[in-house]
Amino acid sequence: MPGRPAEFLLVDRLSKDDMFAWFFNFEISMSSTIFAKDGTAQGVAKQRLIETIADSNKRVINDPYAAPFVIGAGFIKLTGHKFMVWLGQKMAPGLHEHLIARTRFLDELIVKSAADGVEQYVILGAGYDSRAHRLDLPVSLKIFEVDQDEIQERKRLKLPKGLPNSEQVTYVTVDFTHQSLSQQLLAAGFDETKSTIFTLEGVSQYITKEALSATLTELKTLNRKSNSTLFLSYVDEAFDKDPEVCFGKGYPNAVKRAELIKSLSAKVGEPWVSFYSEAEIGDLLSQNGFAIQKNVTLEDLNPLYFGPVGRTLPEKQMLKLEHLLIASN
Ligand SMILES: C[S@@+](CC[C@H](N)C(=O)[O-])C[C@H]1O[C@@H](n2cnc3c(N)ncnc32)[C@H](O)[C@@H]1O
Incomplete structure (x- = not known):
């Protein structure tokens, strides 16, 4: 699709299960024993971070302390709220x-x-x-x-x-x-x-x-x-x-x-x-x-x-x- 940013195209190429696992944090406990037990706590913090980076007139909550708990926080901030919400809609709408x-x-x-x-x-x-x-x-x-x-x-x-x-x-x-x-x-x-x-x-x-x-x-x-x-x-x-x-x-x-x-x-x-x-x-x-x-x-x-x-x-x-x-x- 002309004009479509690179991160959107990348996602189209990855398997849906892989993206789903990353987006909702199901991969964390699998890939690292250091983070065993807190995969789901991280997962919720990740969604709060995603919402927090929305423009202030568009966001529903604000959690300025979520980022330290989220693996990939830098990537999330770089790609932005719009992309991450679009990704979420692709994986599990709502x-x-x-x-x-x-x-x-x-x-x-x-x-x-x-x-x-x-x-x-x-x-x-x-x-x-x-x-x-x-x-x-x-x-x-x-x-x-x-x-x-x-x-x-x-x-x-x-x-x-x-x-x-x-x-x-x-x-x-x-x-x-x-x-x-x-x-x-x-x-x-x-x-x-x-x-x-x-x-x-x-x-x-x-x-x-x-x-x-x-x-x-x-x-x-x-x-x-x-x-x-x-x-x-x-x-x-x-x-x-x-x-x-x-x-x-x-x-x-x-x-x-x-x-x-x-x-x-x-x-x-x-x-x-x-x-x-x-x-x-x-x-x-x-x-x-x-x-x-x-x-x-x-x-x-x-x-x-x-x-x-x-x-x-x-x-x-x-x-x-x-x-x-x-x-x-
Ligand atoms: C999905 S997280 C939710 C964390 C937080 N309430 C939130 O919404 O951001 C589930 C939490 O339940 C805790 N938990 C799960 N089983 C538990 C248990 N048997 N005893 C104490 N805490 C437990 C986990 O350690 C984790 O922090």
């Missing part, structure tokens, strides 16, 4: 937008909760989330970042020193599959009498249903003396059983695309192991004292976040694989 909408939804929830007077913020499976530093939060808010040891070590090493709110953040090491969240949090200074917001963003698909249930039971213990809000994202069981339901009408190769997402994450040792129906997640939450207040997908957020910046996704690019849910006790 996936970049879904991840970015999830970030924005949570950014708004945290800022509002803090303004409403919440006293503690616990980020479960924090990965390379930088909300503690990039959002305008009151100095009185205590923040606990919970994740596995290796991820936190790498995060502390790479985050620039002297970031805003650094003194408010306590790192708490927990592996949800075999460590007690409540014990670790209480030992780190969590106060059971204070109002708290807990967030579990992009994690439930990677842990067993038993581990999620045990984590929610731990929250019930921690919540006995106070009010709390919980944000939880979960992948719709239809994505596993009847994927077409999760895609907009006219989405290209929907079933194949769902299989590709699942098989690539499995291939790199971070498989999606848990999918939920709304009824199942509702039961799990109510057993642990939570009632659902809101449950949305990209379809609901598309007009709110992408419409105002002239980037509304058409139906044929709609991907409703993950639900964003707010519950309270």
Whole structure:
């Protein structure tokens, strides 16, 4: 095509699976043991970086601290937002937008909760989330970042020193599959009498249903003396059983695309192991004292976040694989 920039032509020549793997970070854990375990945390940081380099009147979120965690950050900055979003559309239409909408939804929830007077913020499976530093939060808010040891070590090493709110953040090491969240949090200074917001963003698909249930039971213990809000994202069981339901009408190769997402994450040792129906997640939450207040997908957020910046996704690019849910006790 005359006038087509070189990077667009290069992509046309590469296999779709290779590009998909690079774009959504499925290759990282495969190719390097140094980065084992954090391929998915890097993957989300990569999408935040891509969005951040958009013109300020076009972007939906801004994460100035994502770049140190992204392999190929220089290439991404060089090629630019337009190219990277085009690439994302080629690989899995709507996936970049879904991840970015999830970030924005949570950014708004945290800022509002803090303004409403919440006293503690616990980020479960924090990965390379930088909300503690990039959002305008009151100095009185205590923040606990919970994740596995290796991820936190790498995060502390790479985050620039002297970031805003650094003194408010306590790192708490927990592996949800075999460590007690409540014990670790209480030992780190969590106060059971204070109002708290807990967030579990992009994690439930990677842990067993038993581990999620045990984590929610731990929250019930921690919540006995106070009010709390919980944000939880979960992948719709239809994505596993009847994927077409999760895609907009006219989405290209929907079933194949769902299989590709699942098989690539499995291939790199971070498989999606848990999918939920709304009824199942509702039961799990109510057993642990939570009632659902809101449950949305990209379809609901598309007009709110992408419409105002002239980037509304058409139906044929709609991907409703993950639900964003707010519950309270
Ligand atoms: C896809 S990343 C999401 C990171 C972050 N919440 C975000 O959205 O940017 C998944 C995170 O869950 C964490 N995680 C996965 N299994 C875990 C476990 N068993 N215990 C603690 N953290 C876990 C990973 O270390 C990783 O940081």
